[in-house]
Each structure stands twice: as C-alpha cells, then as structure tokens.
Amino acid sequence: KKPLHYETKPILHIVDKNPIITENQWRLFEFIASYYLTPLGLVVKAALPGSFMLQHETYLVLNNEQNLENISLTDDEYLVTEALELQKMLSIKDLEKFLPKKKIIGIINSLIEKGAIKTLQEIKEKYRPKTEIYIQIHENYLGQNLDNLLDSLAKKAPKQYRLLMNFFKIQRQGKPVLRKILLQESGISSSVLKALVNKGILYEIKTNVDRINFEKASNKAYDLSNIQNQSLNKIIQAFVQEKPVLLHGVTSSGKTEIYIHLIQKYLDRGQQVLYLVPEIALTTQLVQRLVKIFGNKIAVYHSKYSQQERREIWMQVKEESSKAQIILGARSSLFLPFQNLGLIVVDEEHEVSYKQIQPSPRYNARDMAIVLGRFFNADILLGSATPSVESYFNTQRKKYQLIEITQRFANVKLPYIEVVDLKMAKKKKQTEGNFSRQVIAEIDTTLKQKKQVIVFQNRRGYAPVGQCEDCGHVLECPHCDVSLTLHKHQNKLKCHYCGYSIEKPVICPACGNPSIKYSGFGTEQIQADLIKLFPQHTIDRLDSDTTRGKNSFKNILTKFQNFETDILVGTQMLVKGLDFEHVGLVVVMNADQLLFFPDFRADERSFQMLMQVAGRAGRKKEQGKVLIQTFNPSHPVLQMVLNADYQKMYQTEIQLRKQYFYPPFSRMINFKIKDRNLQKVIDASEWLKKSFDNHFDTVLGPSDALIPRIKNKYIKEILIKLQPSSNLNTQKLKILHILNSFENIAFFKSVEVIIDVDPY
Ligand code: ADP
Numbered sequence: 113k114k115p116l117h118y119e120t121k122p123i124l125h126i127v128d129k130n131p132i133i134t135e136n137q138w139r140l141f142e143f144i145a146s147y148y149l150t151p152l153g154l155v156v157k158a159a160l161p162g163s164f165m166l167q168h169e170t171y172l173v174l175n176n177e178q179n180l181e182n183i184s185l186t187d188d189e190y191l192v193t194e195a196l197e198l199q200k201m202l203s204i205k206d207l208e209k210f211l212p213k214k215k216i217i218g219i220i221n222s223l224i225e226k227g228a229i230k231t232l233q234e235i236k237e238k239y240r241p242k243t244e245i246y247i248q249i250h251e252n253y254l255g256q257n258l259d260n261l262l263d264s265l266a267k268k269a270p271k272q273y274r275l276l277m278n279f280f281k282i283q284r285q286g287k288p289v290l291r292k293i294l295l296q297e298s299g300i301s302s303s304v305l306k307a308l309v310n311k312g313i314l315y316e317i318k319t320n321v322d323r324i325n326f327e328k329a330s331n332k333a334y335d336l337s338n339i340q341n342q343s344l345n346k347i348i349q350a351f352v353q354e355k356p357v358l359l360h361g362v363t364s365s366g367k368t369e370i371y372i373h374l375i376q377k378y379l380d381r382g383q384q385v386l387y388l389v390p391e392i393a394l395t396t397q398l399v400q401r402l403v404k405i406f407g408n409k410i411a412v413y414h415s416k417y418s419q420q421e422r423r424e425i426w427m428q429v430k431e432e433s434s435k436a437q438i439i440l441g442a443r444s445s446l447f448l449p450f451q452n453l454g455l456i457v458v459d460e461e462h463e464v465s466y467k468q469i470q471p472s473p474r475y476n477a478r479d480m481a482i483v484l485g486r487f488f489n490a491d492i493l494l495g496s497a498t499p500s501v502e503s504y505f506n507t508q509r510k511k512y513q514l515i516e517i518t519q520r521f522a523n524v525k526l527p528y529i530e531v532v533d534l535k536m537a538k539k540k541k542q543t544e545g546n547f548s549r550q551v552i553a554e555i556d557t558t559l560k561q562k563k564q565v566i567v568f569q570n571r572r573g574y575a576p577v578g579q580c581e582d583c584g585h586v587l588e589c590p591h592c593d594v595s596l597t598l599h600k601h602q603n604k605l606k607c608h609y610c611g612y613s614i615e616k617p618v619i620c621p622a623c624g625n626p627s628i629k630y631s632g633f634g635t636e637q638i639q640a641d642l643i644k645l646f647p648q649h650t651i652d653r654l655d656s657d658t659t660r661g662k663n664s665f666k667n668i669l670t671k672f673q674n675f676e677t678d679i680l681v682g683t684q685m686l687v688k689g690l691d692f693e694h695v696g697l698v699v700v701m702n703a704d705q706l707l708f709f710p711d712f713r714a715d716e717r718s719f720q721m722l723m724q725v726a727g728r729a730g731r732k733k734e735q736g737k738v739l740i741q742t743f744n745p746s747h748p749v750l751q752m753v754l755n756a757d758y759q760k761m762y763q764t765e766i767q768l769r770k771q772y773f774y775p776p777f778s779r780m781i782n783f784k785i786k787d788r789n790l791q792k793v794i795d796a797s798e799w800l801k802k803s804f805d806n807h808f809d810t811v812l813g814p815s816d817a818l819i820p821r822i823k824n825k826y827i828k829e830i831l832i833k834l835q836p837s838s839n840l841n842t843q844k845l846k847i848l849h850i851l852n853s854f855e856n857i858a859f860f861k862s863v864e865v866i867i868d869v870d871p872y
C-alpha cells in the first residue's frame with residue numbers, strides 16, 4: 113500500500129536478502145566497543161567473516177571449484193562472471209565502470225552465495241580444511257519410488273541407471289558415498305552424475321574432513337559417576353538462580369563428561385549451545401570426543417577456518433540449522449548470530465588466551481561470554497581445575513555459584529609431584545646438559561614401563577641468547593630490543609617479536625672473532641638432547657614452529673595419542689586440557705622462567721600452568737609423576753603446587769591484590785604509546801600522564817614496556833587504576849575526551865596510542 117504522507121522511492125536493489133546480523137549480536141558489538149574503548153567498526157570487522165565485508169578494494173575472482181554452467185545467473189551476474197573470465201581479477205571499484213553503482217554489492221553478494229565467485233582474500237588463505245564431496249540419494253527416491261525410478265532410467269537413460277546401481281553397490285548402511293570413488297568404480301563420466309544431480313535424484317554434500325563425519329552419533333555418553341552426577345544436578349539447580357556457575361574440578365575429574373551430559377539437555381529442548389575453548393588447538397581433540405556423541409550437530413568455528421566455511425557456519429547458526437546446534441570454538445565464535453542460545457560453556461576459563469591482545473578489540477572472550485549469555489538469558493558454565501582469581505573471587509562475593517570436585521574420575525590419584533633442585537644438582541655434578549641425572553633416570557624408567565613422557569619448556573627455538581665470549585657483544589634484533597633466538601636446524605637466528613631472521617653468523621659481527629656462545633635453551637635443544645640420550649625412542653616436538661602446516665598439530669597429537677611417539681617436547685601449547693591415556697611422567701624443564709616473569713599475576717599464572725602441565729600425567733588408571741626442575745626450590749608457589757593447594761594460592765593472591773590495589777580490587781586500563789621517534793614517545797607519554805593525573809587518582813608510569821622497542825617503534829606504558837565501584841562509563845568518557853585532545857595535537861600525529869581495558 114502506498115504511504116499517504118510521503119513520497120516513496122523505488123527500491124533499486126537488495127544488498128542482502130536477509131540481514132546477516134541479529135539484534136543481540138549488534139548489542140554485543142556495541143557493548144564491546146564501549147567497554148573496551150574500541151571503534152564499533154573494528155568490532156564488526158573482527159566479528160564478521162571477511163567475505164561479508166565487501167569494500168571498494170576487495171578483489172574478486174571466479175571460483176574454480178564450481179562449473180559456471182551449473183549455476184543460473186541473472187544478466188548482471190553473467191556480465192560480472194564474463195568480465196572475470198577475461199580479466200581474471202577485478203576489484204569492486206573496477207566493476208563500477210560497467211555496472212549500475214548502486215546494484216553492485218547486491219550482485220556480488222548473490223554471486224558469492226551461489227558459489228560462482230570468491231574474494232581474492234578467500235583464495236589466498238593458507239589454511240584450507242580439506243574438503244571432500246560425497247553423494248547421497250534423495251529420500252524421496254527410497255522405497256517404492258526407487259523401483260519406479262530404476263525402471264524408467266533403465267529404459268531411457270542406461271548410463272544414469274548404471275551409475276545409480278554402482279552407487280548402491282558402494283553404499284554402506286545408507287551413508288553417503290565419496291564422489292571420486294563413485295566415479296572411479298563405475299567408470300562413468302561426471303556429466304552423467306551431474307544429470308542425476310540436476311534431476312534432484314542425487315545430491316552433493318561438501319564436507320570438511322576435520323569437521324563432520326557421517327557416523328551418526330556412534331557412542332552414547334558415558335554414565336556419570338555418583339560424584340559427577342551430583343555435580344551435574346547442583347549445576348542445574350544453580351542455574352535456576354540465573355547466576356553463572358563456576359565448576360572447579362581437579363584435572364581429569366571428568367568436567368568434559370559433565371559438559372556433555374549438560375549439553376544434551378539443551379539440545380533436547382532445541383536450543384543452541386556455545387562451547388568455548390581458549391585455543392584453536394584444543395578443538396581438535398575435543399571435536400573427536402564430541403562428534404561420537406552428538407554426531408553432526410556440532411560445528412567448529414575459529415579464525416583458521418576458511419572464509420567460505422565460516423560464512424557457511426554463520427548462516428547455519430543464524431538459521432538454527434541442526435548442523436550447527438553446538439558450536440565448538442575459540443573466542444571469535446562469540447560473534448556468531450545465535451538465535452536461541454541456551455547454554456555457554458567456557459572451558460579452562462582461567463586461560464590467558466581468552467584475551468585478545470592484537471589487534472583491537474582487545475576483549476576477553478570469557479567476560480564477553482557472560483555478557484552475551486545475559487542477552488539471551490542463557491545459562492553460563494565456567495570450568496577450570498585452577499580457576500582465575502577473579503572468577504573465584506566472584507563466587508566468594510556470591511556473584512557466581514561455586515561447585516567443586518576434588519577427586520579424579522575413578523579415584524585415580526592426583527599426580528605425585530617432586531621439585532628437583534638444579535642448584536644442588538649442579539653443585540654435586542649431577543647434571544647432564546640441561547637435565548638433572550634424576551630426571552634422566554626417571555624418563556628411562558618410565559619408557560621401560562612402556563609409558564610416555566611429556567617434557568615442557570615454554571620457549572621455542574634452540575637457544576635464546578648468543579653472545580661473543582671475546583667482546584661481550586650480544587646478537588640482537590636490529591628492529592627490536594630483544595636478543596635473537598638460534599634455530600639450529602634451519603641454521604638461522606630469528607626475532608620472535610618481528611620475524612626478522614638472518615643466517616647464523618660464523619664470526620662475531622662486532623669483533624670478528626669466531627667466539628659466539630649460545631646460552632639458554634628452547635624446545636628444539638631439548639628435543640636434540642633427548643634424541644642423544646634416548647636414541648632408540650621416538651621424540652617429537654609440539655610448538656609454533658612445528659605446527660605451521662595445516663594438519664601438523666593434529667598429526668603430532670594423533671601420533672602421540674596412538675603411542676607412535678614416546679616423548680613429546682612442547683611449549684604451553686600442550687598444556688591446555690589435552691587428554692592422553694599413557695603419560696606416566698611429565699617433566700618441567702625450568703620453572704623459574706614462569707615464576708620470575710615480571711607481572712602482577714606471575715604467581716597465579718605459574719600455579720595454573722604447573723598444575724595444568726601436571727594434570728597431563730596419569731589421567732587413567734595409575735598415578736602419574738611430575739618432576740619440576742628449578743633453581744629456587746623453596747619458592748612459595750612451588751610449595752602450593754606440591755600440595756595442589758589452590759586455596760592457599762587464592763588466599764595469598766587475594767590478600768596481595770587487596771594490599772596493592774590490583775584487580776579484582778581495582779580496574780586497570782593500560783596505554784601503550786608507540787612511535788619511531790623516541791623523543792616523541794617521551795613527550796607524548798608525559799603529556800598523557802599529566803592529563804590523566806588531572807582526572808584520576810592512580811596513574812602509574814610512563815615506564816618502558818617490557819620490550820622497549822618492537823619493529824623499530826619505541827614503546828612506553830601508562831597504567832590507570834580505577835575503583836571498581838566507580839562509574840566506568842563516566843571514567844571512560846573522560847579518557848576518550850583526553851585522547852581526543854591528544855589526537856588534535858599536530859606534533860603527536862604519528863604517535864600511536866593503544867588502549868587496553870583489563871589488560872590481563
Ligand atoms: P577433565 O575435563 O576434568 O580434565 P575429562 O572429562 O577429560 O576430565 O575426564 C578424564 C578422563 O576420564 C577422560 O578420558 C574421560 O573420558 C574419562 N572419564 C571421565 N568421566 C568418566 C565416566 N563417567 N565414565 C567413563 N570415563 C570417564
């Protein structure tokens with residue numbers, strides 16, 4: 113009907129047929145933008161898969177995986193594909209020359225949706241989950257209809273008939289058949305298959321090998337033990353009070369099994385479930401476990417998936433498809449367009465990797481999960497064997513409910529932990545390289561018992577420092593204030609901050625003598641040492657150097673799981689929540705690196721890290737053993753670890769935090785001031801410090817950043833501490849106001865200010 117009071121204009125073109133963003137999503141974006149003092153545009157950019165974000169400079173190419181003849185196109189769409197066929201690659205700006213400007217985005221979106229074209233970004237992606245095409249017969253053609261169909265095909269289309277017969281010959285238990293096998297076995301050309309697909313008799317299913325399998329949920333969930341069942345019931349009761357629940361259960365108490373039972377309840381009600389894990393790596397093992405129970409109701413979502421795939425999952429979530437009823441993902445899965453979210457599980461809630469550090473928005477996914485959950489009135493479960501101090505504090509203040517499990521499943525004992533005093537061992541000449549003799553002996557015993565060993569060293573490469581013994585020159589990165597790490601296998605020195613790398617020098621670049629000595633050790637060296645010490649065993653390494661390839665992480669883990677590897681050396685990557693059956697011994701090479709890290713949370717983090725590493729030992733049946741090498745055996749945190757005393761850690765920390773006005777007793781906002789020109793950094797930080805001082809009580813700094821120069825930019829930091837009770841919004845407005853004035857000063861134009869709210 114024509115409106116009465118104003119003139120209408122015709123609709124030129126529809127950009128998206130359906131909105132791709134929901135209201136709750138938008139609320140979350142706005143919340144993040146305002147809480148983390150980030151422009152809304154950056155939040156949206158972080159949230160949307162790239163191909164949703166078409167820009168002037170976005171380049172488009174034809175999708176080679178699709179045959180254009182199979183896609184029906186409008187005239188305008190055809191024009192675009194034709195142009196792309198000739199030019200190979202065009203930007204949206206280029207296309208404006210021969211298409212009506214206002215229509216372009218709509219046309220492009222439609223072409224992408226039809227699979228005819230892709231953005232160049234998608235093509236260039238490194239990580240491509242391997243996809244395979246399966247063929248399935250349409251349900252309508254089963255039973256009586258099938259006979260009729262076969263009869264008619266046998267007469268009219270003998271090739272199609274033969275292909276179909278081959279399909280049934282290969283098919284097992286009604287499962288889809290791999291396209292390439294069908295074509296191979298039948299020896300019939302793909303055009304015949306296409307004809308059957310076009311008729312709607314067969315259809316294609318594209319799947320990503322890591323994600324979905326067609327085993328419809330093959331296993332039932334384990335029955336819960338009594339203790340687990342009680343905890344599950346307590347969780348359900350606690351949810352009635354509409355507060356988040358913190359499940360504090362020791363490692364291997366079966367938290368994951370409890371999540372599984374809980375998730376089932378929400379699926380039964382037809383609700384969506386978000387299962388957050390701190391690291392992409394963790395999805396690999398978990399998805400194997402969950403798929404057995406939930407079949408293809410589960411989808412994995414994280415930034416390493418291809419754009420196309422993320423787009424697919426996005427739409428599935430939005431349409432409440434059963435294929436994505438459970439989303440297992442890293443922090444970015446918060447941003448999906450949920451419709452009917454019933455439960456959020458935040459596993460390993462204490463993990464630092466929930467915090468996005470770079471780029472903006474610098475949000476904490478655990479905290480934002482709670483916000484998101486509130487928008488949906490969803491239940492929220494945080495789980496950890498070593499909860500973060502702030503979450504535990506929230507249970508003490510009754511903001512969260514606390515549920516505890518103090519026993520491992522099947523009463524397996526917590527691992528036996530021993531501290532190995534390196535100072536003493538060195539004195540008594542009981543070390544061999546980086547190992548104490550005791551550690552070597554225990555590794556030997558464990559291997560002889562046909563069990564596996566994990567060796568933890570939180571530093572990659574071979575040696576982190578190279579120094580000339582004649583002139584004292586230290587090999588440093590020319591762009592950053594850090595020493596270069598030796599990667600012996602590649603014969604290179606690398607900067608772990610900017611990626612700078614050079615051939616390993618033969619002589620000292622300062623004095624010319626061949627006297628460079630490398631000290632300290634990383635995972636590469638430990639692996640090399642172990643190969644020498646245990647030549648008849650397989651020793652693998654898991655760190656960001658060995659997991660560059662798309663499947664490498666999975667391969668290393670699978671080999672270890674299948675006991676093809678005896679010893680696995682790794683960084684913190686292997687600490688988090690992995691579940692191995694045969695690990696008898698865990699060795700921590702050097703606890704001091706953790707304990708003496710300059711950060712107010714060093715003690716909490718060391719405790720968490722060490723307890724988590726220890727938790728990988730002896731998870732099933734027998735008690736495992738953990739050896740921690742250190743030069744400071746009497747460090748209080750080590751005593752807490754020895755006694756697995758979370759309470760002691762918490763009480764000690766909370767007192768210190770109170771005394772020194774640290775979170776959760778204060779809120780922190782950190783500013784990094786960066787520029788290539790040191791003087792500008794100094795002046796800018798002074799200016800900001802003065803302005804902040806006028807408005808806030810506690811402003812610390814400016815001080816040098818932990819690494820005072822990265823990629824040729826000098827960095828200073830200023831820290832504001834606020835009373836948690838103060839009205840954050842007003843405080844944040846003041847900050848924005850100051851930064852605004854700052855940006856208007858011409859002299860500081862090049863200076864970059866990075867704001868980090870809750871910088872931990
Ligand atoms: P957590 O998540 O607390 O570290 P998991 O859920 O991974 O613990 O459980 C540790 C191990 O014990 C896993 O291999 C798991 O399959 C097994 N397990 C836990 N609960 C049960 C149960 N009720 N029945 C059988 N196996 C169980």
Ligand code: ZN
Pocket residue numbers: 589590591592607608609610611612823
């Ligand atoms: Zn560098």
